[in-house]
Every structure is written in structure tokens, then in C-alpha cells.
Amino acid sequence: MMDELRELYQEVILDHGKDPRNFRKAENANCEATGYNPLCGDRLVVTLSVDENGMVQDAAFLGNGCAISMASASMMTEIVRGKTRAEAEDLFQRFHEMCTTDEDVDFTDDEDVEKLMVLSGVRQFPVRVKCATLPWHTMEAALKGESEASTER
Numbered sequence: 001m002m003d004e005l006r007e008l009y010q011e012v013i014l015d016h017g018k019d020p021r022n023f024r025k026a027e028n029a030n031c032e033a034t035g036y037n038p039l040c041g042d043r044l045v046v047t048l049s050v051d052e053n054g055m056v057q058d059a060a061f062l063g064n065g066c067a068i069s070m071a072s073a074s075m076m077t078e079i080v081r082g083k084t085r086a087e088a089e090d091l092f093q094r095f096h097e098m099c100t101t102d103e104d105v106d107f108t109d110d111e112d113v114e115k116l117m118v119l120s121g122v123r124q125f126p127v128r129v130k131c132a133t134l135p136w137h138t139m140e141a142a143l144k145g146e147s148e149a150s151t152e153r
């Protein structure tokens, strides 16, 4: 990883970890799921408010876990707001890819995806990938109307 990205990675994780955004329940929440990562002990609840057009009006989370899971949840809730269900799922696919691929894929074509790249540093630590993707798995479960998500499935 480039030094610059590594520094940014630490900065962002510390910042979001200390001061998580949207650490609350979503306003008028109509989707909710609980996510659990038994490998690390991360546990969180993602709540979303999705309107009749499938647009995420509000996204928030509560729970506790390691700095990476909290930072990832914090960033995710900021990024998916104003996105459609399909766009949110697409972002998850790309985020998952950047956390697991060994190849240098260019993710700089999309502003939101570029923000998430900071977290892709976890791919150096495979056990941490689950911490970073847990909030997204949980959001996806909530969008599908499932109440629970686990990284071990």
C-alpha cells in the first residue's frame, strides 16, 4: 500500500472510530438488521429509512466492535444516504471486491467508491476484512428484509 494511503487509512479509522457518524437509530426506520462477526465480536444494528422509490433517506447504526467495524459502519451510513437500493448494493459489491482482490483494480472512477478505498487497506489483514464488510452485509440484509446477518455464512 502506498504510504500516503496507509496514513490516510489510519487517520480515517481513528477519526470515525472516535467519533462515529450516524450512531443512532435512523429516522422513520423501516429496515433493520443485526450483524454479528463472531471472529472479532463486532455486533451492530443497522437501521434504514427507504422511501417508496427505493431511495435511502436515512441510514444509521448502533452497536460495538473494533475500530475498523465502527469506522466502516460510520462511512457506510454517510455514503448510502441518498442512494437507491440498487446503488447501495452495487457499492457493497465494489467495496467487497476492493477488500478481497489481489489485483490493482482502478476504483477511482466513482467518488463514493474512492472514499471507501481508504478502508481497502484491510486486505493486508484477511481477518479484518470481515470487520470492514460486516456493516455492509448487515445493510444488505436489512434491505432484503432479513433481520440478521453474519459474516460466517
Ligand code: ZN
Pocket: 037, 040, 041, 042, 065, 066, 067, 068, 069, 130, 131
Ligand atoms: Zn472487528
